[in-house]
Amino acid sequence: MTLMREKTILELYEAMYTSRYLEKIVTQLWEKGNIYGEMHLGIGEEAIIAGVLSHLIPGDAISTDHRSTPPFVMRGVDIESLLLEFLGHPKGLCSGLGGHMHLFCKELLLTSSGIVGSSGPSAVGFALATKYQKTKNIAVAFFGEGSMNQGMLLESLNLASSLNLPVLFICKDNNWAITTRSNEVTGGVLLDRVRGFGIEAREVDGSDCMAVWQAVETAIPRLRKRNPAPYFIQASCTHNEGHFLGDPLLRFHRSPKKELGAVTGPLTKSVLHYKGGRLDKRISSVSNVLALIAKARAQLSFSNDPIRRLEKTQTHLKDQFAQIKLKVEKKINSISERVLNLVQEEASL
Amino acid sequence: MTLMREKTILELYEAMYTSRYLEKIVTQLWEKGNIYGEMHLGIGEEAIIAGVLSHLIPGDAISTDHRSTPPFVMRGVDIESLLLEFLGHPKGLCSGLGGHMHLFCKELLLTSSGIVGSSGPSAVGFALATKYQKTKNIAVAFFGEGSMNQGMLLESLNLASSLNLPVLFICKDNNWAITTRSNEVTGGVLLDRVRGFGIEAREVDGSDCMAVWQAVETAIPRLRKRNPAPYFIQASCTHNEGHFLGDPLLRFHRSPKKELGAVTGPLTKSVLHYKGGRLDKRISSVSNVLALIAKARAQLSFSNDPIRRLEKTQTHLKDQFAQIKLKVEKKINSISERVLNLVQEEASL
């Protein structure tokens, strides 16, 4: 096991905190109604992204799923252009045409997609290109455990394995796919499945950025060699905001009274107002759902929040962490102010 | 291990021989130009089909791939209506509209498809219906090993596993997908992959109908119970006729002189006539192909022809086998004569 340098730990911390703080700003913008549509956050999975990206070099490619903000920020995409994109602004990363689910950055070879499983083929294509061009570059695919039942992702495991491509598959396992517990709809053991495709695979605690970093450190040599092989990491994580901002199950969980009577929240409304059906059955089903919500939409805690966890285990870096926090917040605050001013100015024209 | 009764062995023999003899007639019809399009035979895989179908009861469903003749015949589809269908006749099983790649029989719940991998979802749907209807019926999916890299088939493994459906997946492994050696494009070990989906899986020598029968005998109780589970069998086999009748590689292999100069056989023609490219490279590539053909398109032999193999191991049944042969040949000959007469009569009208 390689010993991690302090510098690396601080870099991981900064990367995670930058993403976290930016997504908090994004949450505010979304809550204020400045961002439209679905907004899927990566809060809770920062350790995975940081731990992986820390090993990347220029020319490596990343294919993400619908939780694209953390990888884009950590890979160095200009934060202002990202925020502007979320607001649909012509000066945004994608001229406001892509939005948060369809972020693309050609210079840094970053893609995202709202189609579950598509980061698999996407990373395979990038890896094929690096092998074709005889570089030492690799491609990373980020996806959730729910995507592991999507055909194109399974196919891409075989393609990467049989063509010996340098794809690093990163499965971010929060055991949820929208409102479905993935283990209830998934047969067998994911790692076995992956090994059945001839791909080396391991598990890691995805809330521990140092553990992720170490796991990727082991994987990298297999990827960056003349005859590369793909590698698969299953990293556990917890999402704080349900599936996306405004997740109805979470809303109901957080303020049942408000949502109960509200015109919004048709899901909970219909559960409670629906006429017909045996009442006992109905009630038991509703309370099942509530139980599910309560158990499921767990909050980030000291043990599963990657940032607080690093703070807790690396107490000797306390002061540096605090400095980083200040620096990051200052930077992002000023960017977000600038962005909001710009948008307001334009709106008043 | 259940001991097989003599009666069962004779039934397996009759089923296999019926299919074999019918496909020989089909070959003649195809060679005479009476059958259009691609014609994929199941010659060489009869032991697998017979061994599986021997365990089926009324109401069980079968989803096949492009090699649908053996399962359809052995399941009891009227041979005359099958032959008429191959000829595109209005009185055929599917009124001449389906043809050999799109055979359907509603009464017996038999489907086929020319789309690789689609027998997976197809069998899952049938199994879902039997579970829904609370019968003890099961559904069988037949497919080749090449199909194991097709997303929808992989997805259907998960669906059958996670929904606990009585699907018997039968992978007929001849290690070829048209002109591709499947092991060169398949990562890992198929059985491991399948087990990674939480499905019990085993291998069997698919040229030994008794071994197949035994394997299915073990699987059946897991399938036909209140809370069923899917089961997967990988059965080896050898095809005699390449991918389909008229397989160009095989044609070249069998009569290189004829095919070399012929206007037909553009593949081999272009290999040899192509101008440009370094000659040595070209020649080495061509001879690679030839080697590939020679090795690959193996003939059925005593050891891998399921029918000859059964004859060899069960010498005490020699006389009964001979009687069966006579009976089958007589029956099919008379049907095929009737069919040909009908077709000729109609043509002369």
Added chain:
Amino acid sequence: MRKMEFAEAIESALKHAMTNDPDIFLMGEDVHTLRINLLAQFGKERVISTSISESAFLGAGVTAAMAGLRPIIEIMLIDFIGVAIDALLNHASKILTFSGGKWNVPLVVRTSCGGGYGDGGQHEQSLWGWLAHIPGLHVVVPSNPSDAGQLLLSAIESDHPVIYLEHKLLADYWLDYMGTGGRENVSFDVPEKGAIGEVPEKWESLPIGKANILREGDDITLISLGVSVHRCLEAANILSEDEISVEVLDLRWVSPLDKEAIITSVSKTKRVIVVDEDYMRFGLSGEIAAILAEENISPIQFGRVCTEHTIPFNRHLEDNVLPNVNRILALARKFKS
């Protein structure tokens, strides 16, 4: 008459159908949440949640239908059909022919469609004309609660595969999920008459392939479906102030298409604008032009207000890429000037 919201009407009709026919079941991702009421009433044997495996469970729906059941397979958004369309293209639509007319596939695919809430180009497509290109598929798009309930019954009763598309601006729970997320500071142009309305006391199916004249007029026919019919009605109101009399035809069914209704209306008005949220080229709007041309009905003017490009994320651009009232007005006025 009772009043219902769009999604409520669908659920009410579906409940009615499921009560009467034990062969109907639902299958798809997250249906334990999306159809929680039906789950509560009918149990998980009939409301089956799946993994994210569209090609497998849609393919399974095809044979479940062939085995005698009446499956309703949910594809969350029609955009996602890309991973599973083989089941429709090469199986559901063709098996009746392949079997020599002997084996039907009474499958319903229920799916949400449409844009106007800022979700971008992979989540807001309509694709009904694309689906209808495949011979053997029926495609239906309700525009109001009453039709939504009744047409769902038509789809279920049909012995053919039917794609039933539910527009996200009309179905409150979809809009809440994907658009508002419980916020009170965002709003979308939800057509009221589409989102809520009277429904029959007792659910019954509507005839397959029958369009509906929503407004009669003499000068221009607007042919449309789904949310866009409400844009048409709004435009018609405005145009009536300019003394332009507009007829609005709600197709309801993309396939089978109500040729007769189209021909009758355009023969009268001689001017036609197809307002179609699906992509413009090689789709529904062209098919309508072809039907008219084949029948030798040459409208004095023919125009299209459709989605011409990939739907952009920016809300303003999005609203202009999708058919809107202003685009209809502009074209209609040009026609009558």
Added chain:
Amino acid sequence: MRKMEFAEAIESALKHAMTNDPDIFLMGEDVHTLRINLLAQFGKERVISTSISESAFLGAGVTAAMAGLRPIIEIMLIDFIGVAIDALLNHASKILTFSGGKWNVPLVVRTSCGGGYGDGGQHEQSLWGWLAHIPGLHVVVPSNPSDAGQLLLSAIESDHPVIYLEHKLLADYWLDYMGTGGRENVSFDVPEKGAIGEVPEKWESLPIGKANILREGDDITLISLGVSVHRCLEAANILSEDEISVEVLDLRWVSPLDKEAIITSVSKTKRVIVVDEDYMRFGLSGEIAAILAEENISPIQFGRVCTEHTIPFNRHLEDNVLPNVNRILALARKFKS
């Protein structure tokens, strides 16, 4: 000028392109056999055989193109695109827009299409109009050796995703594989001018979106593409004996469609028949009708000879479901009677 067969011309042009541009590579099932000459010349780094995993390798082609390469992804038959079309529908066609116009996808999908040799409904589709419905995709269908080579170069040079469809009746190796299988006692209606013909001494690309007038005439325009243009030419010959003067337009490109050529020709002849092997409804033939109607060109007569149903196996029925000379003649004569 040199003479070549259709498939030979494609291979010759491809060899030319691959020699000049090291970024071009091929990937697909069985390409080590199908493209054995190119494999011999360029090695297996550039001719990559895959497992039967269309959605993965087509999706991979999209990003390989984005990484700066010029992938040619082979989908054996266009019918099989059903399992992989997400890569085209939601990715290849949309990424240029999503990226704000900053990231191109110079992907070529090479695939075979078309019927007329008895392979049935899952193997003989054309689907070009279906593909062209998706904004952002280009679709090209050559009808003879010279076009086949040149248009392949156009597809490769394009910075946009292009689907290149090669008709199985024209490409001898496909017909041998799927139809004749080396038999001398079966034959198909292979149009000679499509299967073999003169090609330029030096391969050069043709302009994108330009149609080609194959025959000039005054009374009726036949708009077509692929194998069907040869049916049109044959019909035109026969009709000339009846003193009906027929113009034949080979579209070459379904998308972008050559509006100008269509308009010019129909403005002259005033009668038009679209002869399209793809499905009739909601496709190319309708789009042509819409273009004419939008431009206020009202042909005296408009007709369609297309594939209306699932293609049946029976050869006789198949020949009548696909566009054929008799169907064209019947409609043309009706038009001029």
